[in-house]
Amino acid sequence: MLQPGLNHILFISTALFFIGVYGFFTRRNLVTILMSVELVLNSVNLNFIAFNKYVWAGKLDGLFFTIFVIAIAAAEAAVAIAIIINLYRSHHSIDVNKAEEMKF
């Protein structure tokens, strides 16, 4: 096998992205949907770091972007948990199919 390069890491990050997207479409539980979103964000981080290392080695922009994404993802996960708790209080279930009041 050849030396793993940029393309290999891109393969991994793309696969992670689409696995997360699949999980977002398929899961019925709000918490698992949140987990899938975390997978997507992680794939993006991996992408940034890979490009920073193999293409733009003279700067650290990709790395800083990754740090900010991690911070924001943490904040977003917290807010999402708060919303899930609120939704649970009103619907007594976190099945996403039951939260469909915004239909026609």
Added chain:
Amino acid sequence: MLNENYLLLIPLLPLAGFVLLGLFGKKYLKNASGMIGTLLLLASALLALYVAYGYFFEFGKVDRVYQKMIGFQFTWLQFNNGVSIDMGALVDPISVMMLVVITFVSLMVHIYSLGYMKGEERFATYYSFLGLFTFSMLGLVMSSNIFQIYIFWELVGISSFLLIGFYYEKPSAVAACKKAFIVTRFADLGFLIGILILSFYSGTLDFNTLIQRLTSPDSAQFQNAITSSFLGISALTWGMVLVFMGGAGKSAMLPFHIWLPDAMEGPTPVSALIHAATMVVAGVYLIARLFPVFALSAPDALHLVAYVGAITAFFAAVIACTQTDIKRVLAFSTISQIGYMMFALGVAKYGSEAALGYTASMFHLFTHAMFKALLFLGAGSVIHFIHSNEMKDMGGLRKYLPVTHITFLIACLAISGIPPFSGFFSKEEILLAASQNNQFIFWIGLITSGLTAFYMFRLYFSIFWNKATPSLPDKSHGEGGFVMNLPLILLAIGAALAGFIPFGNFVSASGKPVEPGFHWQFSFLPVLLALTGILIAMRMYKKENLLPDKIASSFGGFYKAAYHKFYFDELYLFITKKIIFNLIGKPATWFDRNIVNGLVNATGNTTATVSAKIKGIQSGKVQQYGLYFLVATIAMAVLFIYWWK
């Protein structure tokens, strides 16, 4: 000099009466409305007499020829090819004569109605309608523009509709006013098409210009109108025939006569004004107004006028001999007399001597207005006394209604053509004109005058003689008062003396005076026929006997047909119901309901169904939205990468 203001006031005063009484009469002026209407009309009548005196004796004549003058004109609607609808007042011998006739008869009817319609709840409405009618009729005779005459023609139709249907709670009255309006409206379609044809070929709507362009043989419009033809008849003749169709409708000529007997559902003074003296002569007036075009450029149309008039006169006289409702007898008598006026115009030619028919027709119009209005008002007095229209309820009334009796007798003598009453002079001139030009029509006219004398005196004897002791109603109140007798007396004076007016000096087709040339030998035959008719009627009706019934049964089927007015109404009903409604009306309704409406409904239903199917896309499920988003993004990416160059 012609005073424009007085001329304009003549129609405007009744119009003011209409507006005032129509708006305020019901609430505020209830009892005074009769007096207000009558006073306005009195002023209008005096102004008409003043204008007539001035025209005929002072300023009308230039070189011994009466001129057509325009008293007032303003352009209302201008089309850009030179044609324009103007509103103007035309002053010429026949229009001035008509002004006098209309205002005088209308004034008599106003005064009479003060007594006849007393106690009627819609008294003010009645007088306002009378004012509207008088305004419309006066506007019609004063029109200087053929479209203006059409506007007033329709206004007169509306006024007639309102007045016939005055007692609108009676279904027969409602049916009668609808019938009158629809039949005349149908005839007016012909009139409108005729107007369009005439204005197209002559390039103008103004009467004087139109007549001048269509009668001078070297004008371009005349050549054009004569040479273009449709189905072998020249366009100009078509135009004139269609105009005559409009006139025939309004004047109740065959076959449009069906509305006039039914129009007797209206109050009797209305019948006197509209359906005897003024509105029904509008058709004759129209033909007289366009007479130069008829005589010089479309003589075939004039022949049609003559024959229709003569046949109508004869048929109406036959039917009148069998009717038992006194107002119906008078209605058919009116149709017959207007037939006389029509065929008199039909046999006239343009030019000084042979234009006798024109003068005779206008003279008969003048005298007929007097005696027919008198007959109707007299019949009104009888009906007011007996509370019934049928001849069998009347008889021997001469002691109870003395004034009515004498005036009715004068009117019957006038209409039968007995000298020295006015009808004799006007009828003689008509028969003389017919004998000079068309023998067939002369003989029809002669026989009809005998029939006229018969049925009029049948009416007279049945009402005032016949029974020895009349059957009076329980609460009989005697003859009508002074307001009802005064018009009878005034009209009787007119009917008696109007014959002595030398009409030919004033009214003629070309403006120059026409001498009738009185032939005593000629009058012998018609007067003899009339006296025979009177004697037969006296024998049959003066004393109560069975002779009328025996003669009626001996005629058998013919009598029955005449009694049912020759089944014209049934024929029209058949045509409209079976043919027009079923074959045209019903399919059209089906098409409109199912196809046109169905198309609109189908559009709506399809939209609703499609939208119901589509609305499921907005399901409220976020995952579904995300899925669609991803699929669309991938599709767009593929599109941009592989297809968009």
Added chain:
Amino acid sequence: MEGSTIIFYLLAALTLISAILAVSTRQIFRAAIFLLFSLIGIAGLYFWMQYQFIAAVQIVVYVGGITVLIIFSIFLTQQAGEKMPKQKIGRQIFSVLAVFCGFALVMLQVSQYNFSSIAAIPVAPSVENIGSGMVGINEGGFALPFEVVSMLLLAALIGCIVIAMRSPEEPVNKQKEEILIEAEIDVIV
């Protein structure tokens, strides 16, 4: 076959297999644990790429913070042990197809493009460089985003509290109701 290659493939397998299991397992707690492993795999990949600081941040924040938060929320909504229901089969098939198409498309583009490295003096991702970059205000400094993100964190903090908090009357009333009910029960008993 070098050691780093083998390690790379092992880490990749860990990440991907844990991710697939995380999105497809029917027990929620196991999904959280598989997510944990996946995140650890990614941290391992960061280590393999010699970006140690980010790997450490990943483990501390993601694994130690977010995953624990998720596990707390699972417990708070009382669904730890049961099996979760599955989505409709049609949705699943359609999602697999869509995802597979997307994956194929992206990989096709990536493999056809030749990423060439930009020639420059490589800067090592050491802590000093990261630190001076983070608070630097010169060209290449990230002081402003740093401050903005800290504001964002503050807003998120306050937001969470506001969203998740019960309205003030409820707890008090509920307490009063509980006291009254207890008193009644005492009386009856």
